[in-house]
Amino acid sequence: QVQLVESGGGSVQAGGSLGLSCATSGYPYRSYYMGWFRQAPGKEREGVAVIYIGGSTLYYGDSAKGRFTISHDNAKNILYLQMNSLKPEDTAMYYCAAASPGVYFPDSTAALKPYRYTYWGQGTQVTVSS
DSSP, X not given: OOEEEEEOOEEEETTOOEEEEEEEESOOOSSEEEEEEEEOTTSOOEEEEEEEEXXXXXXXXXXXXXXXEEEEETTTTEEEXXXXXXXXXXXXXXXXXXXXXXXXXXXXXXXXXXXXXXXXXXXXXXXXXX
């Protein structure tokens, strides 16, 4: 059974930094896409950053470019999201997700679509105050 467990959310002032982690277990494949997504109240879930586990492909949503960094520790099976220069509009529930094996995303538009991901964590709240 695949399990994704996020941690690291919290409250921070604008301009500050937070690091999120997502521990993965039960996923018996070596190459697949994982990503971070977020959903603010009253808004649709949106893609933040995606990484191809087993390769070097990275995709970032426009809101994350230049401020957020996605990475993965293959030995520990932990996905990370380092968020710097946080803004109040970054306030949301953040989720990590994994796509099914064999899925291929030709570009960022495809990779950042939440509906393309099969496995989801429970989410961790990030609140940025002005």
